[in-house]
Amino acid sequence: MNSKELMEIERRLSSGDFSIGDQISLQVIGESSLTGTFSVTPGPAISLPNIPTISLAGVLRSELEEHLTENLSLYVKDPELQVTSLMRIAMFGAVEIGRAHV
Numbered sequence: 443m444n445s446k447e448l449m450e451i452e453r454r455l456s457s458g459d460f461s462i463g464d465q466i467s468l469q470v471i472g473e474s475s476l477t478g479t480f481s482v483t484p485g486p487a488i489s490l491p492n493i494p495t496i497s498l499a500g501v502l503r504s505e506l507e508e509h510l511t512e513n514l515s516l517y518v519k520d521p522e523l524q525v526t527s528l529m530r531i532a533m534f535g536a537v538e539i540g541r542a543h544v
Contacts, residue, residue, distance in 0.1 A: 458501040460486040465528040466506070470514065470521055479528070493517050503527045 460482045468490075470476035475491045483489055486498040488510075496513045498506075507525040514521040 454502060456500060458486065458499055459503045460498040460501060460527070462486060464530065467526040467528060468510070469524040470518065471523075473518055473521070476514070476518070 462482055462484055464482040464486075465479050466482065466488055467479045468476060476493070480488050480490060482498060483495070485495070487495045488498060489495050493514070496510065498509070501509050506527055507523055510525055511521055511523050514523070
């Protein structure tokens with residue numbers, strides 16, 4: 443592992459994976475107001491209706507469901523979540539879509 447890779451790992455562990463504008467698809471079973479797609483705001487954090495802002499600082503994508511479950515359990519009894527973190531990607535230049543050969 444080179445020093446650039448080590449620096450990236452250290453950055454992820456201290457800052458987390460989330461950036462402003464990332465999207466999180468959240469479904470809280472039995473809580474329709476907490477179901478939808480929410481944008482990551484400065485902090486980074488996520489703002490949900492009727493709940494204080496939840497910090498995402500230092501949170502990795504693999505930890506998101508556990509982190510939100512822990513935070514939501516302060517306001518919702520035994521929350522059951524389905525969480526998907528959506529990533530933005532950019533493509534520059536020509537893009538070729540493969541064709542199936544029959």
